[in-house]
Amino acid sequence: MKAIALKPGTTDVHIKEVDEPNIEKPSQVKVKILEVGICGTDREEVSGGRADAPHGETELIIGHEMIGQIVETGSEVKNYKKGDNVVITVRRGCGECLPCTNDCYDMCETGNYTERGIKQRHGYETEFVIEEEKYLVKVPECIKHFAVLTEPTTVVEKAIDEASRIQMARLPIENDKKKWLKGKNVLIAGLGPIGLLGAMVLRLYDANVWGLDVVDPNSIRPRILSRMGGKYIKSSDVNLENFAKECPQLDMVLEAAGIAKLDFDLIKMLGTNGIYVLTGVPGEQKPLNVDGSSIMRQLVLKNQVILGSVNAGNQHFKDAITDLEAAHNKWPGLIESLITSKTPYQDFKKVMLEHSPEEIKAVIKWSE
Numbered sequence: 001m002k003a004i005a006l007k008p009g010t011t012d013v014h015i016k017e018v019d020e021p022n023i024e025k026p027s028q029v030k031v032k033i034l035e036v037g038i039c040g041t042d043r044e045e046v047s048g049g050r051a052d053a054p055h056g057e058t059e060l061i062i063g064h065e066m067i068g069q070i071v072e073t074g075s076e077v078k079n080y081k082k083g084d085n086v087v088i089t090v091r092r093g094c095g096e097c098l099p100c101t102n103d104c105y106d107m108c109e110t111g112n113y114t115e116r117g118i119k120q121r122h123g124y125e126t127e128f129v130i131e132e133e134k135y136l137v138k139v140p141e142c143i144k145h146f147a148v149l150t151e152p153t154t155v156v157e158k159a160i161d162e163a164s165r166i167q168m169a170r171l172p173i174e175n176d177k178k179k180w181l182k183g184k185n186v187l188i189a190g191l192g193p194i195g196l197l198g199a200m201v202l203r204l205y206d207a208n209v210w211g212l213d214v215v216d217p218n219s220i221r222p223r224i225l226s227r228m229g230g231k232y233i234k235s236s237d238v239n240l241e242n243f244a245k246e247c248p249q250l251d252m253v254l255e256a257a258g259i260a261k262l263d264f265d266l267i268k269m270l271g272t273n274g275i276y277v278l279t280g281v282p283g284e285q286k287p288l289n290v291d292g293s294s295i296m297r298q299l300v301l302k303n304q305v306i307l308g309s310v311n312a313g314n315q316h317f318k319d320a321i322t323d324l325e326a327a328h329n330k331w332p333g334l335i336e337s338l339i340t341s342k343t344p345y346q347d348f349k350k351v352m353l354e355h356s357p358e359e360i361k362a363v364i365k366w367s368e
Contacts, residue, residue: 003126004348004364005059008051013062013352015345021130026076028130031086033366035148035342036124037065038352039193040258044283045118046352052119063125063364064090064117065151067139077133085139087150087321088124088131090116091311106158106311115311125345127366137317143324146336148363149197153320154312156198156254159277161316162309163252167275170305181205185247187212189266190257191221191232193361194279196338198254200327203228210247212238212266220337220358227334235262243269250274258282264290267306268298275305339363 001020006013023030045051045062053060070084080086093100094112105113117123139147164177174180184207188195191213199209209230215221222232233243249271255263258280270276298304312320327335342363343351351362 001127002345003061003122004063004345004352006045006051006062007059008045008053009048011046011048013046013349015348016059018061018126020128023072023074023130025132026074027133028074029070029077029080029086029133029136030072031068031088031129031131031136032071033066033068033124033127033129034085034144034368035067035366036063036364037148037152037193038362038364039065039152041118042352043355049283050118054120054122060117061122061124061126062117063123064115065148066124067144067147067150068124068129069367071128074133080133080136080138085141085144085147086136087139087147087317088116088129089135089137089312089314089317090118090151092116092121092135104313106313106316125348125364125366135314137314137321139321140325143321143328146328146339147321147324149193149324149335149338149361150317150320151312152193152361153197153201153324154316155194155279155309156201156256157316157319157323158312159254159279159307159309160198160201161319163254163275163277163305163307166305166307167251167273170303171273178205181207183208184251185249185271186210186252186254187247187250187266187269188230189253189255189262190259190280191215191225192256193338195254195256196221196224196360198256199225199228199230200335201323202254203230204323204326204330207252208247210243215357220340221360224334224337227331252277255280260285261288264288264295267295270298270302270304272302273304274302275307278306278308279310281310 003018005016091105092114093105094110097109099107114121188211191211211225212233253276255278260282338360
């Protein structure tokens with residue numbers, strides 16, 4: 001069968017022939033890959049950045065955002081059957097630390113985890129994969145055509161879930177996440193797929209959302225945000241005094257840009273008792289000069305929290321599916337517009353190695 005493979009640390013990415021996998025354990029399923037999304041991590045990998053092949057191998061099959069269909073199940077598989085549409089989680093635990101031994105792989109303490117398509121475990125840019133039942137989540141037929149967005153949605157599901165839990169513990173007014181988020185003021189920095197999906201989740205929970213980016217207000221990303229009920233701010237037009245008048249209490253900043261200077265600049269916008277959630281991972285950038293004493297004074301005197309969040313757990317995948325379906329019902333046709341191209345795997349280099357300014361999410365098609 002075909003697969004897109006990379007020699008880590010190089011730009012050598014190509015289609016190769018690999019053996020088609022077979023079920024070896026009764027708890028496994030065989031999944032036909034339908035679509036795989038491309039994100040910044042994939043592009044970093046193929047430009048020679050972070051990626052690790054499985055032990056004893058020199059190449060890594062890339063891809064970690066997927067949707068597939070089960071074609072075969074092992075004898076002990078109970079909750080899935082042939083024909084089910086599924087997504088598969090990304091991270092596998094180290095088997096050593098307390099979080100991983102309790103299936104909280106996204107909170108691994110040792111760093112000895114593996115990740116599909118990223119770190120020491122082959123990914124989903126291929127025709128078939130074998131996986132354990134426990135790492136699957138079922139996809140309703142009604143969102144199959146854009147369920148490849150599930151994995152990026154899990155990033156914000158986890159970030160928003162953790163931020164909400166922290167705030168509900170600190171401010172014991174409400175213990176239901178959806179109720180706590182209602183009416184909260186949230187600024188999202190960066191309207192790529194992560195930022196827009198974050199806006200989707202927050203608007204489903206009736207938070208007030210502002211989205212910050214550099215693009216023209218009439219372009220596709222601000223239009224999507226507007227249809228969800230969010231407000232767009234072009235970063236070059238930001239006026240802190242005017243924003244403070246419109247939003248005197250900013251409860252949360254959800255960072256999805258990965259730009260270090262912007263990240264530090266936005267701290268000053270956070271309100272009293274607010275929480276700042278970082279999901280972007282900056283690449284190599286110039287060193288910054290920041291007013292550390294001012295930032296520290298603000299964090300202390302305003303009881304603020306800064307939280308970093310990466311990867312996601314199994315429950316976040318389930319939450320993502322639930323919210324994607326809810327968004328599909330609330331804004332018919334909108335969420336799938338985040339997918340701006342679907343390209344046959346044979347032509348993967350056209351979208352893997354370059355992208356247009358209008359791109360939001362590019363997808364590689366493997367099968368119908």
